[in-house]
Amino acid sequence: xxxxxxxxxxxxxxxxxxxxxxxxxxxxxxxxxxxxxxxxxxxxxxxxxxxxxxxxxxxxxxxxxxxxxxxxxxxxxxxxxxxxxxxxxxxxxxxxxxxxxxxxxxxxxxxxxxxxxxxxxxxxxxxxxxxxxxxxxxxxxxxxxxxxxxxxxxxxxxxxxxxxxxxxxxxxxxxxxxxxxxxxxxxxxxxxxxxxxxxxxxxxxxxxxxxxxxxxxxxxxxxxxxxxxxxxxxxxxxxxxxxxxxxxxxxxxxxxxxxxxxxxxxxxxxxxxxxxxxxxxxxxxxxxxxxxxxxxxxxxxxxxxxxxxxxxxxxxxxxxxxxxxxxxxxxxxxxxxxxxxxxxxxxxxxxxxxxxxxxxxxxxxxxxxxxxxxxxxxxxxxxxxxxxxxxxxxxxxxxxxxxxxxxxxxxxxxxxxxxxxxxxxxxxxxxxxxxxxxxxxxxxxxxxxxxxxxxxxxxxxxxxxxxxxxxxxxxxxxxxxxxxxxxxxxxxxxxxxxxxxxxxxxxxxxxxxxxxxxxxxxxxxxxxxxxxxxxxxxxxxxxxxxxxxxxxxxxxxxxxxxxxxxxxxxxxxxxxxxxxxxxxxxxxxxxxxxxxxxxxxxxxxxxxxxxxxxxxx
Numbered sequence: 364x365x366x367x368x369x370x371x372x373x374x375x376x377x378x379x380x381x382x383x384x385x386x387x388x389x390x391x392x393x394x395x396x397x398x399x400x401x402x403x404x405x406x407x408x409x410x411x412x413x414x415x416x417x418x419x420x421x422x423x424x425x426x427x428x429x430x431x432x433x434x435x436x437x438x439x440x441x442x443x444x445x446x447x448x449x450x451x452x453x454x455x456x457x458x459x460x461x462x463x464x465x466x467x468x469x470x471x472x473x474x475x476x477x478x479x480x481x482x483x484x485x486x487x488x489x490x491x492x493x494x495x496x497x498x499x500x501x502x503x504x505x506x507x508x509x510x511x512x513x514x515x516x517x518x519x520x521x522x523x524x525x526x527x528x529x530x531x532x533x534x535x536x537x538x539x540x541x542x543x544x545x546x547x548x549x550x551x552x553x554x555x556x557x558x559x560x561x562x563x564x565x566x567x568x569x570x571x572x573x574x575x576x577x578x579x580x581x582x583x584x585x586x587x588x589x590x591x592x593x594x595x596x597x598x599x600x601x602x603x604x605x606x607x608x609x610x611x612x613x614x615x616x617x618x619x620x621x622x623x624x625x626x627x628x629x630x631x632x633x634x635x636x637x638x639x640x641x642x643x644x645x646x647x648x649x650x651x652x653x654x655x656x657x658x659x660x661x662x663x664x665x666x667x668x669x670x671x672x673x674x675x676x677x678x679x680x681x682x683x684x685x686x687x688x689x690x691x692x693x694x695x696x697x698x699x700x701x702x703x704x705x706x707x708x709x710x711x712x713x714x715x716x717x718x719x720x721x722x723x724x725x726x727x728x729x730x731x732x733x734x735x736x737x738x739x740x741x742x743x744x745x746x747x748x749x750x751x752x753x754x755x756x757x758x759x760x761x762x763x764x765x766x767x768x769x770x771x772x773x774x775x776x777x778x779x780x781x782x783x784x785x786x787x788x789x790x791x792x793x794x795x796x797x798x799x800x801x802x803x804x805x806x807x808x809x810x811x812x813x814x815x816x817x818x819x820x821x822x823x824x825x826x827x828x829x830x831x832x833x834x835x836x837x838x839x840x841x842x843x844x845x846x847x848x849x850x851x852x853x854x855x856x857x858x859x860x861x862x863x864x865x866x867x868x869x870x871x872x873x874x875x876x877x878x879x880x881x882x883x884x885x886x887x888x889x890x891x892x893x894x895x896x897x898x899x900x901x902x903x904x905x906x907x908x909x910x911x912x913x914x915x916x917x918x919x920x921x922x923x924x925x926x927x928x929x930x931x932x933x934x935x936x937x938x939x940x941x942x943x944x945x946x947x948x949x950x951x952x953x954x955x956x957x958x959x960x961x962x963x964x965x966x967x968x969x970x971x972x973x974x975x976x977x978x979x980x
Contacts, residue, residue, distance in 0.1 A: 381508065381510070384482065384483050384486035384487065385487065385508070385509075385537060388404065388483075388487055388537060392407040392408060392411075392483060392487070393407060395537065395538045396542070397538070397542055397543065398542045398544050398545055398548075399545070400941060401551075401941060402626075404533075404542075405542040406549075406552070408483070408484045408487065408488075408531070408533065409430075409438055409440075409552070410552065411480035411481060411483060411484055412440045412480075412484055412531075413428065413440055413556065414480065414622070415442075415481065415527070416428045416440060416442035416444065416527070417556060417560060417563075419442055419444025419445065419526075419527075420442075420444065420560055420563050421560070422444075424443075424445045425443040425445075426443070426562060426563060427442075427443055427563070427565075428440065428443075428556075428563070428564070428566070429441045429442075429566045429567075430549070430553060430565065430566065430567045430568070431567075432544050432549065432568065436532060437530065437531070437532050438530065438532075438544070439529070441527070441528040442526045442527055443525065444526050445526075446495040446496050446497035446525045446526050446527055447493075447495040447497070448497065449497055449501075449502040452493060452502050453504060453511075453514075455481060455493070456481055456482070456491070456493045456504060456506065457511070458482075481493075481529070484529070485509050486509040487508075487534055488506070488507075488508070488532055488534055489508065489533065489534040489535060489536075490507060490530070490531060491505070491506040491507070491529075491530070491531045491532075492504070492505045492528075492530045493506075493527070493528070493529050494527070494528045494529075495527050495528075496521055496523045496526055497525055498525075499520060499522070500519065500520060501515075501518060501521035501523060502515050503515045508534055553565040553570075553572045555581070555619075555624055556572070557572040557574040558580055558581040558663075559577065559578075559619055560574075560622065561574050561576065561577045562575075576596070577596075577598070577665075578603050578604070578605040578617075578663040578664075578665060579594060579605045581605070581663050582605045582606070582661060585617065585661075586607070586609060587609065588609045588610050588611065589609075590608065590609060591607065591610065591659075591718055591722055592608070592715045592718035593715065594606060594607040595705070595708055595715065597700075597701075599700050599704060601666060601667040601668065601686070602665070602666050602667075602696070603663075603664070603665045603666075604635070604664050604665075604700075604701070605662065605663045606639075606661060606662030606663070607660075607661055607662075608658075608659045608660055608718075608719065608722045609659045609660075609661050611659050612658050612659055612726070613865075613867050614657050614660050614868075615660070615662070615867075616632055616635075616662050616663070616664070617663040617664075618632040618635075618663070618665075619663075619664070619665040620666055620667075620668065620673075620681045621666075621667050621668065621671055622665075623671075623673075624679075625673075625681050626871075627674075627679045627680035628680060629680045629681025629683075630682065630684055630694070631664060631666045631681050631693050631697060632681075634693050634696070634697035634698065635701075637694070637698070638697050638698040638700075638701040638702070639657065639662075640657065641698065642702055642706055643719065643723070644656070646705075646706055647723075651723050652727065652730070654726070654730065655723050655724075656726075658722075658723075658726035659722060664697075666693070666697070668683060668685075668686040668693070669686065669688065669690070670687070681693075729811075733811055733812055753797055753800070753822060754795065754796070754797050754798075754826045755789075755796040756795050756826075757773075757790075757791055757792060757793055757795040758791065758792050759792055759793050760828075760837045760838070761837055761839045762828065762834070762835045762836055767792060768839065769839050770793040771793050771837070771838045771839045772793060772795070772838055772839065772840040773795040773797055773826070773827065773838040773841055773842065774789075774794070774844040774878065774931070775797050775841065775843050775844060775845075775858060776796060776797070776798050776799065776845070777798075777801075777850070777851060777854050778799070782798035784922055784923065784927050785844070785927055788927045788931070794931065795826075795838065797823065799819065799823075802850070802853065802854055802857060803819050803857045803861065804817050804820065804857070805860065806820070806860055807860050807864065807952055807953075807956035807957055808957065808958075811865060814865060827841060829869070832868075833868050833869055833872070836874065838874075839874060840874060840876055840937070841869065841874050841875050841876065842937060843858050843876070844878040844880070846880075856956065857956075859940065860952060863952065867942065870940050870941070871942065873939060875939075875940040876938060876939055876940060877938040878930075878936070879936035879938060880895075880922075881894055881895050881922075881930065882894060882895060882897075882915065882916060883899075883900045883914065883915055884913070884914040884916065884926070885900060885903035885904055885907060885911050885912070885913050885914075887907045887908070887911045890907060892906070892907065893926075900913070
């Protein structure tokens, strides 16, 4: 038996701030990514820089922020606030737990309170430069990976406007792929900053974003359909709310804390959803069901609280229960505000009050009509569950307290051959398979009643545990696993249409994925490489040398169970399905899934690529 390893003082190591951030970047900026997803690390770094400039505006200094990103990905953010005190420029950029925000008098309700943000940008950047203008003088320091490259030690006289400039290039050795900032993601970020800070101009690559009416502007811009009544807009000390109802049945929320878009909600959003129900019940003196009151609601809520506690460094979900260390709870704060302001508004605007009640009654009627259909669907699912070979379930489930609940995955496959291969090699503890029978129904424009009567979707909803809502979701990851051919893409679109229309929260909360499947297998006697595109195939051929065997996969059914072990194992490639809120989503679904065949046909003809070399014909 081998001797156990020694454990001495030499085994205890202390990392400095740069080493720690670079060794564990996920702790600070979430996933690294290449910029193709709005929550990739590059955008978090950008937000960390802009947030500091926003805090200056909130404190009454500087009315414009410029954001420039060039074709190579270099970012530059300039504000016109007070400027970082020149003597503390080094500390603010390179000394952990340093900042002005610990003093609640200076930055009372800021997003970043832990003095880490800019340091994370510095440590994870190949090039980082910080410059401040203050009292007619300026100072700049250049870093690389957190280490000083050049410092202007003596501030020179400068007639530039007071403020701060930060420029950076992310470190290509840390980020696995080249980070390309997508203009739509950055524009949305800047647009939201303007909504949350009326009077502030945010200029991105020359495009100016400015809002006069705050969250009211956001709601009018983002709503898919015409609101059933003019959106309600209420503003109080440290809180702003705007909401209306739309014809649809889903709930859509835009929530913010201290200017941070909390995409996963948190205690403030939970308080708002509860408060709306209570206030409307009291106003109408009717004990309406909460789902009927909130059905079709589209709302935006922004609160400012002292020392907010988020559930991660990326700040997408608020965990704070109080609005300040010694203050009332977030729940009470939001409830008291709506109890007074919303009640007063409804008394003064009888037309809006009548429209809301009419919408609630319509939702109640629709829910009761659906209850019979849902009951029938559940009964059908129970009857066939024993004999249902379409679902190969796993042992762990997401809505339980199982230790592997977060790992649970269900693959939605087309046909028995593909599902058979996945079933044979899956992890039976955490991976399930649901086999679709042919092409599902195109649900665009259909009512919930029609969809619930469809056997295929009834069985799918039962398998996922989402007949009522997603609270009892049985799998953390719902993965669409279809072939990479025309039919597979069509089935993928049909499933996406179903989830977007009837269960958008499944997407909003990050549960829906697309499985990337390889197009090629390149191998010789020593090594096998699976390739997901032409570039990877060419690289594999180059790596393996002369005359490797190349197989082109036409469908998942061709891939053996042994090979599927690789594709759904630790090396599994998944693309998270994300939705861009607003009118664009409805227009997109209408164009691709609606009854406008001539328009689609014209689009395809105009954009059809001809890759055939005429010399080979």
